[in-house]
Amino acid sequence: MFLTDEDTAASAPIVAYRILRLLEEKGAYKISIFDVAEKFKGERWFSINRIHLGMLFLFALGLVDFDQPYIVKHA
Numbered sequence: 001m002f003l004t005d006e007d008t009a010a011s012a013p014i015v016a017y018r019i020l021r022l023l024e025e026k027g028a029y030k031i032s033i034f035d036v037a038e039k040f041k042g043e044r045w046f047s048i049n050r051i052h053l054g055m056l057f058l059f060a061l062g063l064v065d066f067d068q069p070y071i072v073k074h075a
Contacts, residue, residue, distance in 0.1 A: 010045035015054030
């Protein structure tokens with residue numbers, strides 16, 4: 001999950017945490033992937049690939065599911 005030369009703020013678990021925190025801030029159980037990209041596009045670490053890896057991390061843990069174009073939180 002972590003590489004020694006990678007910025008830890010841009011690692012998949014940290015990006016996944018930020019996505020979950022965004023869901024909590026909005027008080028919603030689902031959020032559009034476009035809203036996620038819009039929220040984070042100004043961040044230093046932002047890239048579509050990093051968002052993608054963060055979403056895959058959440059999916060692999062069973063915390064979210066996808067209902068195009070939404071990220072749906074399970075718990």
